[in-house]
Amino acid sequence: MKQRKASSFFLYFAPACRQAGSLFYIYVLPWLTKHSKKNFYMKKSLLFASAIVCSIIGIAQTPTPQGTNLNRNNGDPKLTEYWAPEPKLVSPGKTSSDAPSDAIVLFDGSNFDKWKSSRSGDIKWKLENGAMVVQGGTGNIQTKDGFGDCQLHIEWRTPAEVKGDGQGRGNSGIFFMGRYELQVLDNYNNKTYVNGQAASIYKQLPPLVNACRPPGEWQTYDVIFTAPRFYENGTVKTQARITVLHNGVLVQNDGVLLGGTQYIGVSNYEKHNEKEPIILQDHGNPTAFRNIWIRPL
Numbered sequence: 001m002k003q004r005k006a007s008s009f010f011l012y013f014a015p016a017c018r019q020a021g022s023l024f025y026i027y028v029l030p031w032l033t034k035h036s037k038k039n040f041y042m043k044k045s046l047l048f049a050s051a052i053v054c055s056i057i058g059i060a061q062t063p064t065p066q067g068t069n070l071n072r073n074n075g076d077p078k079l080t081e082y083w084a085p086e087p088k089l090v091s092p093g094k095t096s097s098d099a100p101s102d103a104i105v106l107f108d109g110s111n112f113d114k115w116k117s118s119r120s121g122d123i124k125w126k127l128e129n130g131a132m133v134v135q136g137g138t139g140n141i142q143t144k145d146g147f148g149d150c151q152l153h154i155e156w157r158t159p160a161e162v163k164g165d166g167q168g169r170g171n172s173g174i175f176f177m178g179r180y181e182l183q184v185l186d187n188y189n190n191k192t193y194v195n196g197q198a199a200s201i202y203k204q205l206p207p208l209v210n211a212c213r214p215p216g217e218w219q220t221y222d223v224i225f226t227a228p229r230f231y232e233n234g235t236v237k238t239q240a241r242i243t244v245l246h247n248g249v250l251v252q253n254d255g256v257l258l259g260g261t262q263y264i265g266v267s268n269y270e271k272h273n274e275k276e277p278i279i280l281q282d283h284g285n286p287t288a289f290r291n292i293w294i295r296p297l
Contacts, residue, residue: 097153097220099293106143106278107132107292115141118279128288131157134172136284142178146275148227149297150176153220157288158186160216166192170215171283173202176225177276179260180240184287188212199244199251202261207244207251218290219247224297227274228257234271 091101099105106114109130117123117139124138132141158170170186181202185192187210194200199207199221213219222245229237244252259267280289 096222097155097291099153100295103153103293103295104145105293107290109290112141114143114145116144118142125282131288131290132280133286133288134280134282134284136282136286138282140279140282142277142279144277146177146273146277147294147296148177148275150223150225151295151297152176152223152225152278153291153293154223154289155218155220155291156184157218157290158184158215159286162186162215165190167196169285170287171281171285172287173261173279173281173283174221174223175261175279175281176223176240176242177227177272178279179272179276180225180242180257181261181281182221182223182242182244184281186212186215188214199246201242201252201255201257203263204258204261204267205242205252205255207246208253209249209251211246211249211251213247221246222248226297228269230269230271236269239269 088102093099104114109127111127112123112125112132115123118141119139123141125135125141126133152174154174156172162169167185169190170184172184173181174184175181183196183198183200183202185196185198187198194206195203197207197210198212199210224243226241228240231237240257242252242255242257244250257267259269261267278294
């Protein structure tokens with residue numbers, strides 16, 4: 001009977017044990033590790049605390065014995081609640097296309113204040129009806145500020161008058177950190193190699209589906225981009241990752257990037273800064289962009 005009661009006690013508190021173990025590893029262990037490097041007694045405390053938490057988690061993971069009738073109706077739900085830190089308050093836009101309160105508006109249709117030419121001199125793209133339009137041969141443009149992990153919203157439109165085919169129809173690109181290209185292309189009834197069509201990570205990851213609208217209509221990308229991390233010696237610690245919604249349709253689902261975009265050859269990583277500019281490509285076609293905002297993450 002005593003053994004049965006003890007078993008029921010530990011099983012009852014199993015969720016709390018798991019929660020305590022998680023909080024220990026998220027908050028306490030990193031602090032102890034940081035402050036124990038030069039302190040012998042702190043190292044001993046770290047080992048002791050780790051042993052205790054491992055024991056607690058081991059108990060918490062114990063499966064319920066067959067036939068055990070564990071009644072939690074009279075338990076305290078507060079054992080598995082925590083109230084801090086609270087998420088900060090962000091006011092969403094009126095629609096999913098509008099910038100939330102903590103976003104940086106990169107382009108609102110009125111000026112190029114957040115941008116500069118990738119070449120020397122002024123930007124030679126046109127401002128027309130609240131959009132920026134590529135002028136073929138004038139060069140790429142890039143943000144003045146650098147970004148790493150981010151949420152990006154951008155709207156784009158390929159020309160209504162269809163000219164060319166394959167990669168020649170409304171071609172442009174969005175380069176995260178100046179290196180990792182999300183392809184922009186008119187792929188409405190227009191075939192090309194699948195890892196080079198709209199919403200592909202160029203020459204790497206084809207989109208899950210083709211969600212293109214007809215030429216001349218505005219389209220949207222909503223992107224979650226996670227920058228790569230590097231060790232001091234330049235080797236890759238974690239690869240870049242990307243999730244993309246094209247016109248509200250999931251087309252890249254936490255895709256892992258193989259490296260920087262290469263037109264010829266295999267993609268590879270080269271160490272770079274934690275924050276780099278976003279580049280919009282001049283590929284010779286009069287592709288337009290509008291309503292661009294970003295949330296650094």
